[in-house]
Amino acid sequence: MAMPEQLPLVTVYIATHNRPGLLARAVGSCLAQTYPHIEIIVVDDGSAPAHAQQNQQLLQQFPEVIYRYLPKSSGAPVARNTAIELARGQFITGLDDDDEFMPQRISELVQQWHRHPGCAFLCTGYTVINEQQRRFCFARRPRVISYQQLLFANLVGNQIFTLTSSLQTINGFDPDMPSCQDYDTWLRLAAAFGDGYRIKSCSYILHQDHQSERISGSSRRESGYQLLLEKHRRFMxxxxxxxxxxxxxxxxxxxxxxxxxxxxxxxxxxxxxxxxxxxxxxxxxxxxxxxxx
Structure with missing residues (x-):
C-alpha cells in the first residue's frame, strides 16, 4: 500500500460565515476521511468577531487545517477563490459549511478519477437530510454529463472533484454572481475541458435540518438565475x-x-x-x- 505522501494530495475548500457550530461538523467529516492525504482550507468570509473567535478556537485543535479570515464579507465565491488560489493539491473539491462528507467520499473520487480518464470533473449523487431527519438519496445513477446536457440544467449539484489547475485556469467562481455561482462554474469548466462524469455514490450529505440560511440559496436566487441566463444564453x-x-x-x-x-x-x-x-x-x-x- 502506498504511503500517504505518495498519494495525490486532495484539497478540500470550505467557505464559512457566522456558523461555527455547523463548521465543526463539516471539518470533522473531512478529518474523518479514509483517504489519508488531504489538505483542508477554511476561508472565513467576514464572520462577526464572536463567531470568528469561535472558528479560530475550533481550528486551533486541528493545526493541519489552514484557516484564513477575510475581514470584509464578500460572498462565498470570493472565499472559495481564496482557497483555490492557496490550494496545493493536485485535485480539489468543495464542501459547504453546513454539510458533510461521508468517510469514503474522497477515496471513491480518487479511485474513480483513474477509471474515467479524460473527464474534466467528477460529481456524485447526494443524500438530503430534511427537517424531520428523514434521508433521501438523489442523482444516484452514474452517467456522463456533457456541456450540452448541462445547458439544460445543473445536473452536477453544488460540488465537483477536479484538477486544481482546471479550476484555477477558469478563475474559479464568478464573484459577480449573487447566486447560481456553482452552476455557472460547472458550465465554464465543461466548456473549457469537456465532459464530466457522475459516479454511483451518495457520499455528500446535504443538510436541510437547520434554520440557518444555506450559502447556496438565498433571496438573491432569482437575480442570480437571470444573470446566469444572460451570461450563457448565446450558447443555448x-x-x-x-x-x-x-x-x-x-x-x-x-x-x-x-x-x-x-x-x-x-x-x-x-x-x-x-x-x-x-x-x-x-x-x-x-x-x-x-x-x-
Whole structure:
C-alpha cells in the first residue's frame, strides 16, 4: 500500500460565515476521511468577531487545517477563490459549511478519477437530510454529463472533484454572481475541458435540518438565475431555453409553463417529472409530520 505522501494530495475548500457550530461538523467529516492525504482550507468570509473567535478556537485543535479570515464579507465565491488560489493539491473539491462528507467520499473520487480518464470533473449523487431527519438519496445513477446536457440544467449539484489547475485556469467562481455561482462554474469548466462524469455514490450529505440560511440559496436566487441566463444564453438552443423557463417556474413556485415543457426532449421531460414528484413527496412528508405532531 502506498504511503500517504505518495498519494495525490486532495484539497478540500470550505467557505464559512457566522456558523461555527455547523463548521465543526463539516471539518470533522473531512478529518474523518479514509483517504489519508488531504489538505483542508477554511476561508472565513467576514464572520462577526464572536463567531470568528469561535472558528479560530475550533481550528486551533486541528493545526493541519489552514484557516484564513477575510475581514470584509464578500460572498462565498470570493472565499472559495481564496482557497483555490492557496490550494496545493493536485485535485480539489468543495464542501459547504453546513454539510458533510461521508468517510469514503474522497477515496471513491480518487479511485474513480483513474477509471474515467479524460473527464474534466467528477460529481456524485447526494443524500438530503430534511427537517424531520428523514434521508433521501438523489442523482444516484452514474452517467456522463456533457456541456450540452448541462445547458439544460445543473445536473452536477453544488460540488465537483477536479484538477486544481482546471479550476484555477477558469478563475474559479464568478464573484459577480449573487447566486447560481456553482452552476455557472460547472458550465465554464465543461466548456473549457469537456465532459464530466457522475459516479454511483451518495457520499455528500446535504443538510436541510437547520434554520440557518444555506450559502447556496438565498433571496438573491432569482437575480442570480437571470444573470446566469444572460451570461450563457448565446450558447443555448430553443429547447435549452425552454428548460430554463420550466426550471425557474418550479423553483420559484410560479405557474407551470406547459408550452415550454412540450418543447423539451423526452429525457428532459422525465427529469422535470422526477423533480416535481420529489417536491410533492417532500411536501407530503412535511404535512404528515405536522399532523402527527
Amino acid at each position: 438552443n430553443q429547447a435549452q431555453l425552454a428548460s430554463h423557463q420550466v426550471n425557474q417556474a418550479i423553483f420559484n413556485n410560479n405557474a407551470f409553463p406547459w408550452r415550454a415543457f412540450v418543447r423539451l426532449p423526452l429525457s428532459q421531460r422525465l427529469r422535470v417529472v422526477k423533480v416535481l414528484v420529489s417536491q410533492r413527496l417532500g411536501k407530503l412528508a412535511l404535512l404528515i409530520n405536522r399532523v402527527i405532531r
